[in-house]
Amino acid sequence: MPNPHQPSHYRHDIDGLRAIAVLLVVFCHMELPFFSGGYIGVDVFFVISGFLITKIIYRELQEGSFTFRHFYIRRIKRLLPALVVLLAFCAVAFAATLSPHDLEKFTASMVWVSLFAGNFYFWIHHGGYFSENAKEAPLLHTWSLAIEEQFYFIWPIALLLLIRLLPLRVLPWLLLIALAVLTYASELALNYSMGASYYLLPTRFFELMIGAVLAVWWNKLPMPGKYFSLVVSIAALASIAFFAVTLDAQSRFPGFNAFYVCVATAALLYCGQQVHNPIARLLSLRPMVFIGLISYSLYLWHWPLLVWLNYRGIELSVIGLVVTFLTMLLAAWLSWRFVEQPFRKNTFSLKRLTLTWFAAPVATLLMVSYVTQHYQGFPARFDYQTVEIEKALNSFSNVIRGECHSSFRQRHQQPTTDCQLGDSDAKKTGFLFGDSHANHFTGFLDNVGKAAGIRITDYTMDQCPPIFGLSWGSSSYRAQGCKQRNQQAQKFIKYQNPDYVFLAASWPHYRSRFVFRDGVHLLSAEEIEQEVYEKKRETMLFITGFNAKPVIIKDIAYAGSHDPKCTLKNTMFSTERNCLLNHNHNTMMINIIERLASEFEDLYVIDAKQFYCDGIYCQAELEGIPLYRDNDHLNHVASKLLGTLYLSSGAWISPSP
Missing domain, CATH: 3.40.50.280 (Cobalamin-binding domain)
Known part of the structure; x- marks a missing residue:
């Protein structure tokens, strides 16, 4: 999840790197060819975020100017306004679209997301990140936002204690040891639960730590030379491209595969400070910087738009994909220009920010979710047949x-x-x-x-x-x-x-x-x-x-890719989609x-x-009853x-x- 936070010396190439990260994620979710592993863009964001935030915290702790109040004011201003606006738009758009059961799940997920615990909700209720039903969760992508916020509740405290308790010369080495342990633990955890490993902080902690360790070591590392930075940057960028193309939904992830991506990202951050590095100049081009600047909003808005189209069974042609992408960019720019920017520039107290952008939205969403659960997703919106199909x-x-x-x-x-x-x-x-x-x-x-x-x-x-x-x-x-x-x-x-x-x-x-x-x-x-x-x-x-x-x-x-809700959606939206399956x-x-x-x-x-x-095709329903509950299981x-x-x-x- 993009989480930009500018250091004292602004680097355009970091915004360019954010652009690569968000485009990888967007193209992966749009299911474009050669981007099956584009989900690694989230891991690129984790490293950037861990690096920039730790650089600020570490400097302020050493200077004695760090306060949790200022830290969380910056975090709330940066993240919550855009997120709350997105939640409001999604609540309106999906209330008129989702079936009763799906509406119940959606309103419940909004509460978890507003509490920065969405990763737990999606792990519990959707299992794997690549499961079929996950494609119809409008807020699924916010799991990464929850990971970052959980990290930032833990990391400043941990860093403060480490600086106070340990000699500064010991800290960088201790963090390297901790990083190695956490990386190995993430790989080992994949043997137990792929879903939990993907969604939860303990197995993702090392990714943000890679950026954090780079920030702590920053002033101890020599300035990379021109040719060294060029060779390493090319290798790092090629590595990210390689994993974006070769990884897929079946790959072991995070673990070591995520570690390689994160190290490549850290290498780009390190070598990007060399002003004569052509790769850094490429990343600093205005189109790349522009997408990097709006990357947080683009990340927020792209997935709900895709889910809305997918849920209504709208299949996109090449022109449709282009229009959809441009719509994502427009929504992201509007969010960045009229929500992100004003709140970043204005001064607010922590109390006002917390009440306005955290407490009030959480209370509102709790009420909305309670009413939706109580009335079972308002089934009266649909006819009897639709309700019975969904029950099956x-x-x-x-x-x-x-x-x-x-x-x-x-x-x-x-x-x-x-x-x-x-x-x-x-x-x-x-x-x-x-x-x-x-x-x-x-x-x-x-x-x-x-x-x-x-x-x-x-x-x-x-x-x-x-x-x-x-x-x-x-x-x-x-x-x-x-x-x-x-x-x-x-x-x-x-x-x-x-x-x-x-x-x-x-x-x-x-x-x-x-x-x-x-x-x-x-x-x-x-x-x-x-x-x-x-x-x-x-x-x-x-x-x-x-x-x-x-x-x-x-x-x-x-x-396969057949929508198990094909029959349901035909009745909901009065469409005539072909619901036949290939007989494999x-x-x-x-x-x-x-x-x-x-x-x-x-x-x-x-x-x-x-x-x-028969010999060629299979029905998706019998006697008006849909047969599947996902792409691989019968319903009861x-x-x-x-x-x-x-x-x-x-x-x-x-x-x-």
Whole structure:
């Protein structure tokens, strides 16, 4: 998040660097080619902000002129007026656009954003930064603003204490050690939670620290020479461009990847002081400086505009993209000229600023959010069909099943017969295990179990396919956790001896990046297929060895970039968007299931796609009910509907082909 703060000697090249940062973010969010990693622009901003703010604080602390009152007056004047104006505009624009449930989430997010805790809200309610539902959160981008403000509540106090308690010659070295520890901790945290690592301060602290460390070392470093600064600047700028092009939504981030970007940014800041540096001169060109000056407002306004267009299903042509970008620039300039600039130049007391731009907006937004929650997003704005469609979309099997479904952090939970599907009084028993795709079939199996007289225990966990002995995960650590989880499923089968074992998952495919063998990451399609087949066969042998019938549930059609709310938005906005999906086929699992079916006579296969897919396309709805809740999961209402259709087809379980 851009956070400009001019030092005593103004440097045009820093505004140019801000321009690069904000354009990377904007072009990434506009989904332009070659900018899949443009989100690193936020990390560039973090370094710039940490450098400039620390330079001011460090100088004032040494001079004895630093006061928290003046510091926070500057912060409030710089950030809050533009943010509050944006919130006011968004409240009006999205109140007339969002569905009832989405309006509830939006008004709640405004409260969190106004309290500089938006990063927690978006982590809790949207999970990953690149999840599909995150594209419809108008204030998602303000997570970075929360990170910076949380940093500035901690950093001045920490720096003040360090200066008072330590000799000045020790401080720079201590900060370097702390920086190394925090960077390694950020990389390590990615093994536990990618979402939390992306959104929360502890794993982002090192990025602002890189700028802060540069500021503390500034007067101890020699002035870079002309040729040295040119070579280093070119290498640094090329590094930023490289990561902007090569990183994507699947990359490990922040961690070491963010560290490389931040070091490159620090190098540009350091070398930019050399007046004969051509890269610094390039960054100091008037168009670059102009965009840098409005970068904070541009960052604030670009994302809500994109969300508004996306939510209404407006697809942009090349001309549309150009017009949208120019509209962003205009909104940013207006905000900078008539909101940012006047407040930066005028004098206000801390009390007046706090009451006007913090306390009053927070109180207003709390009231707005309370009324919106109380009236459940004002569903009377829409007809009955629209409201029912949205209820289906927001029926989440993982929420409905509660502790029967686990996140990775809860992987040590044991299977329990308290988690029951189907006929609770039946003598026949079943056991469902697998990942979140097994969880989204709980509605399906609940209907099947009731009709067939089976009492089914469900035991599911995110990103853990039901294949015994398979090392599967985004890291070797997570792969080991999945193996341990499946070992607990093995024990349940062994000691509870169910009649049926249902296995469902987002099954591995040829492009899977998560398969390990003996700690080695498998990349070739042949190795991946062979490893999955062998472990899947061992799983079948284990299940049939205890006289249970294995039932494999094939995966749903992956929706890709399809909007799961397509049906809802057609009814909301009276449009006729094409909601069909491409029928994609997991060729690897088709081959593996065919091989297993020829070996195991008792193996059954369920394929729910038969009810909404043909050879080419898949429906996004059945009987007026949308099938998906995101691009990769069924909603619970649709899951139960598919179970009913399966039963009405004449058999509760179909023999495998």
